[in-house]
Amino acid sequence: MKKSDFNYSLPPELIAQKPLAERSASRLLHLERHNGRIKDCQFSDFLSLLQPNDLLVFNDTKVIPARLFGHKTSGGKVEILIERIESENQVIAHLRASKSPKPDAMIRLTDDIECRVLERVDDLFRLQFQAPCPLLELLEQIGHMPLPPYIDRADDQNDAERYQTVFANRAGAVAAPTAGLHFDQATMQRIQQLGIRHCFVTLHVGSGTFQPVRVDDLQQHVMHKEYFQVSEACVAAIKQTQARAGRVIAIGTTAVRALESASTTGELQPGSGDTQLFITPGYRFNTVNGMLTNFHLPESTLLMLVSAFAGYDNVMQAYRHAVQHRYRFFSYGDAMVIL
Missing domain, CATH: 3.40.1780.10 (QueA-like)
Incomplete structure (x- = not known):
């Protein structure tokens, strides 16, 4: 078929x-x-x-609250959608930005939380988080629910x-x-x-x-x-x-x-x-x-x-x-x- x-x-x-x-x-x-x-x-x-x-x-x-929003060091906006957690501080993720970041680029999520782009994996990216708490705890603090692309609105508390x-x-x-x-x-x-x-x-x-x-x-x-x-x-x-x-x-x-x-x-x-x-x-x-x-x-x-x-x-x-x-x-x- x-x-x-x-x-x-x-x-x-x-x-x-x-x-x-x-x-x-x-x-x-x-x-x-x-x-x-x-x-x-x-x-x-x-x-x-x-x-x-x-x-x-x-x-x-x-x-998991797998959608994150941050900025590159240049100031450009970056949206992260985690696809898979590999370890306590490492993930495979989709990145949406005006220009794809290169390896070793830093993405700042909050004043004290950032992640490093380790490498590209096909259409995805391997990221390493640098944060004062475990990854799942971090996501609960600053992550957003990853609503499907056909839901045309931002997530809210009800989600x-x-x-x-x-x-x-x-x-x-x-x-x-x-x-x-x-x-x-x-x-x-x-x-x-x-x-x-x-x-x-x-x-x-x-x-x-x-x-x-x-x-x-x-x-x-x-x-x-x-x-x-x-x-x-x-x-x-x-x-x-x-x-x-x-x-x-x-x-x-x-x-x-x-x-x-x-x-x-x-x-x-x-x-x-x-x-x-x-x-x-x-x-x-x-x-x-x-x-x-x-x-x-x-x-x-x-x-x-x-x-x-x-x-x-x-x-x-x-x-x-x-x-x-x-x-x-x-x-x-x-x-x-x-x-």
Whole structure:
């Protein structure tokens, strides 16, 4: 298939610029995977769609305040978007400036905090911070939430809470696992009360999730790297679910990529590392049976993954339905469940 096969028309006003007042107030489009049937629901209906032996798999990554603003010694403005933390004071980052800084250039963030450009790494830069506190603490003090490029506003205090899942635990993402944003504390408590089994994986979502596919031939696309971890406890829970003929339902495309990256031998194994798994139609899923996801950008790798799971025609029909019925799109938008 070609990149252009995954284009669709989206009115700009359907791109959600802010979250709803309540996390669980979103709409939910229910797509039946094998026959393409569509039903309009509310997210509050999600738990009622589950079966007794199902297992929910959440991504517990935590978004870091990865956007920083500073100045070069010449006075020019610099915007830093951290892509990955390599050590306590070293990162790989995107830099936006009128002219790209050279190695050894200094970027001043505050009166007593600056960073040095060590080297260029393809389109990114390796930076070393010089600060009186650990990097994560520094980011909490002066960093901004890295809202996606299609949200056309500066971040505010509300984003510090709402662009983060209520179960976020392991710091390292620079974009939210957005399907998880619909779950509030009351929903998580309800999951416990109902005895619905669940476990957690980790995939630190990178800003590459928003990068466009630049080649029309999908076989030529190089997927960005993201760190993932699947624990022995999660593998055991999934194997118990499979033994009971239950469904493994991934909460978000990031949970899908973590699970399928740990299943490349055909059988799920515990492990961790970087993944560049690019899932397109024709891919054979080894672990995941169901998925909750948001609506994704045209021609994006995420839309391609969802199409691989539910069928290209089914997904494109569902997206046309969502546009026609004025669903809210992207990170702060509504959800779709595929079962």
